Amino acid sequence: MTAPHAAVLAAAPAVKDHRALRFLTAGSVDDGKSTLIGRLLFDSRAILADQLDTLEKRAAGAPIDLSLLTDGLEAEREQGITIDVAYRYFATKQRKFIIADAPGHEQYTRNMVTAAAGSDAAVVLVDITKIDVTAKPVVLLPQTRRHALLAHLLRVPSIVFAVNKLDAVEDPALAFNTTRDALLAFAKHAGIEVAGVIPVSALRGDNVTQPLDADWYDGPSLLQVLESLPALQERKDGDLLIPVQYVAREGEGTGNQPRTLWGRIAHGQVKAGDKVQLFPSGQEAVVAEVRLAGSVVDVVTAGQSAGVVLDRQLDVSRGDWIGTPGSVKETQRFSATLAWLDTEPAVVGRKYWVRHGNRWVQARIASIESRLDIHTLDKIDAHELAVNEIGQVVIETQQALPVEAYGQNRVGGALIIVDPASNRTSGALLVKGAA
Numbered sequence: 001m002t003a004p005h006a007a008v009l010a011a012a013p014a015v016k017d018h019r020a021l022r023f024l025t026a027g028s029v030d031d032g033k034s035t036l037i038g039r040l041l042f043d044s045r046a047i048l049a050d051q052l053d054t055l056e057k058r059a060a061g062a063p064i065d066l067s068l069l070t071d072g073l074e075a076e077r078e079q080g081i082t083i084d085v086a087y088r089y090f091a092t093k094q095r096k097f098i099i100a101d102a103p104g105h106e107q108y109t110r111n112m113v114t115a116a117a118g119s120d121a122a123v124v125l126v127d128i129t130k131i132d133v134t135a136k137p138v139v140l141l142p143q144t145r146r147h148a149l150l151a152h153l154l155r156v157p158s159i160v161f162a163v164n165k166l167d168a169v170e171d172p173a174l175a176f177n178t179t180r181d182a183l184l185a186f187a188k189h190a191g192i193e194v195a196g197v198i199p200v201s202a203l204r205g206d207n208v209t210q211p212l213d214a215d216w217y218d219g220p221s222l223l224q225v226l227e228s229l230p231a232l233q234e235r236k237d238g239d240l241l242i243p244v245q246y247v248a249r250e251g252e253g254t255g256n257q258p259r260t261l262w263g264r265i266a267h268g269q270v271k272a273g274d275k276v277q278l279f280p281s282g283q284e285a286v287v288a289e290v291r292l293a294g295s296v297v298d299v300v301t302a303g304q305s306a307g308v309v310l311d312r313q314l315d316v317s318r319g320d321w322i323g324t325p326g327s328v329k330e331t332q333r334f335s336a337t338l339a340w341l342d343t344e345p346a347v348v349g350r351k352y353w354v355r356h357g358n359r360w361v362q363a364r365i366a367s368i369e370s371r372l373d374i375h376t377l378d379k380i381d382a383h384e385l386a387v388n389e390i391g392q393v394v395i396e397t398q399q400a401l402p403v404e405a406y407g408q409n410r411v412g413g414a415l416i417i418v419d420p421a422s423n424r425t426s427g428a429l430l431v432k433g434a435a
Contacts, residue, residue, distance in 0.1 A: 019231040023158075024100035024115040026151060027125035028143035032164045036125060036202035037088055037101050040223065043209040046090035094227045102147075112147060113154065113339060113428050117414065120232045121158040121195070122151040123222070125202075126179060129168050133175045138182035145374045146388065149190060153337055153390065153430060155410060158195040158229045159187075162222055167201040173216035189377055196225045234302035239327035240268035240276065241404075241412055242306060243357030244320045260291060260307040261316055263358075266411035268324065270306055271299040277325040278316055279402045284325055285310040319359030321402050330400035333366065335435040337406075338385060338393045342419060342426035346385040346393075352426065353418040354397065357411065362398040366435075369393060385427075394435045406430040 025033040040046075088099045100115035116122060126144055151159055161183045166172040176199045187194045200207045200222055209223045220228075242263040249259045270276070274287045290300050291307030300306035308322060321328065340346045346365060354363040369392040371382035385391045395415075406413030417427040 020096040020098055021121060021226060021229055021231050022098045022100070022119050023121035023123055023226065023229075024102050024112070024119045024151075024156075025123045025125060026102050026112055026116070026147035028127065028130070028141045028147075031125040031127040031130075031144075032202045033125050034101055036123070036162065036164065036200070036208065036222075037099050039202050039205055039208045040097075040099070041088060041090050043205065044090045044092060046088075092223065092227065097226065113150060113341065116151050116154045116156055117410070117428075119151075119156050121160060121226065121229050122147075122156045123160045123162050123226075124148050124151070126161055126163045126183065127165055128163055128172075128175050128179060129165050131175075131179055131182075133169075133178040137185075138178055140182060140186060142374060145186065148187070148192060149372070149374060149390065150339060152190060152192045153339065154428075155406065155430075157232055159192055160196045160198060160222070160225055160229075161187075161194065163197065163199050164202055166199050167204045167206065172199065173214070176217070195229060196220075198222045198225060234265070235267040235409070236269055236301045236303075238268055239324040240270055240274070240322065241266040241324075241328065241402075241409070242270070242308070242322040243359075243411065244316060244318055244322060245305075245358050246318060247316060248307070258288075258309050259313070259316070260309050261320075261322065262305060262307050263322070264305045264411075265300060265302045267302045267409055269299055269301040270308060270322075275325055276308070276310075276322050277328070278314060279321040279323065279328060279330065280400060281315065281320070283314050285312055285314060287311070319357065321357060321359075323402065328402040328404075329434070330402050331434045332398075332400045333394065333396050333435045334403055335369075335392065335394050335432045336415075337390065337430040337432065338365075338417075339390050339428045339430075340385040340387060340426065341428065342424055343387050344419065344422075344426070345387075346391075346417075346427060348383065351420065353420055354395070354415045354429065355418065356401045356403065356415045359401070361401065363417075364396055366394040366396045392432075393429075395429065403431045405433055407432075 025037060027033060090097050102112035102115045124144060124147055130141060131138060163176050163179050166176060169175045180197045183197055199217055206212055207221045209221060211221050242265050244261050244263045246262040247259055249257050270287060270290050272287050272289050276287060277284045288309045288311045289296050292300050348365050348368055351362055351364045353360055368382050370379035371385060371389055371391040373380055382391055404412035413431040415429040416425055419426045
């Protein structure tokens with residue numbers, strides 16, 4: 001038997017970070033995502049007494065169904081599946097956690113993308129009972145591969161694979177080691193840096209919050225790995241970029257009253273005296289003062305919501321951008337990775353609405369360069385993208401946008417596509433660069 005510890009955490013972060021960790025659970029349907037979160041909440045004593053009473057009454061003497069702690073919609077309880085993203089909170093002595101329980105069904109992949117966009121880590125569950133560990137090579141489930149790829153494309157900093165339901169197989173050591181090797185091989189092929197491959201039994205609680213008592217595994221528990229992962233840190237140095245979300249005018253009367261431009265700083269920092277440039281107007285001004293939570297402060301940094309007051313009145317509205325002069329390049333044509341989420345396929349030439357920051361503009365897909373085969377990871381020629389497919393595209397917008405490469409900044413480099421006829425969110429765009 002091979003010793004798993006070195007391979008399990010070959011790329012695990014060694015740092016300790018006490019900031020709150022936002023992570024999502026992903027993977028195929030019925031892999032045990034909701035049960036795993038319920039186990040974390042139960043073992044960390046983050047369940048209210050009335051919630052526990054309700055679960056015990058529903059169980060009627062049987063083991064408590066921990067998945068009901070996150071599956072809050074009536075339709076979810078009736079069907080035994082997760083439909084919408086459910087957010088839950090718990091804390092240990094080391095740090096606080098914000099969990100997003102994402103659906104496993106293919107038709108709800110858009111919900112998983114929404115959860116991943118703001119997460120520091122992704123825990124991709126793998127149901128060991130659905131895998132033929134005797135196959136050569138071992139075949140992973142499509143949703144396991146898809147969700148891991150989406151988390152990677154969305155630049156979720158840390159990806160952890162949790163191999164679940166080891167209590168349901170005859171030889172858990174063989175099943176885990178074989179599956180672990182398949183996951184690491186897939187991750188290496190996809191260019192995914194894995195933070196850990198952890199054996200667990202969410203139903204029984206094995207290796208979730210307490211280390212596994214087994215001679216074939218001497219690695220950490222899932223909770224120990226989560227406690228060690230770094231939280232996303234926005235870039236505080238360098239150029240400033242703020243998407244304007246809200247324009248507030250103080251006092252009553254004419255438009256001569258000072259206005260405060262509010263928005264969450266994507267990167268950089270802002271302080272009084274800084275020169276800034278507005279987009280799309282291109283006009284420049286000087287920051288007269290900055291505010292944080294309504295109070296005037298010396299400086300506001302990336303990740304915080306800043307209120308910016310300029311030294312002169314300019315025409316600024318929701319959807320505009322504030323940046324360091326000369327740092328933001330506008331373009332009407334750019335290449336991007338497109339994760340398509342709509343049942344109507346993405347086709348070349350069709351017009352859509354796109355949202356960049358808080359700004360809406362019309363756009364069209366100028367070309368579809370390729371489609372990613374999630375099984376082989378090869379790029380295939382394509383003329384359209386079907387639901388849940390991922391491709392490389394070129395986008396043309398009606399107006400110029402100050403887009404950035406998604407790899408450099410998740411705010412300036414991300415857009416959503418909306419169907420103008422149905423108003424459905426049809427896709428997620430991750431900018432690669434000007435085309």
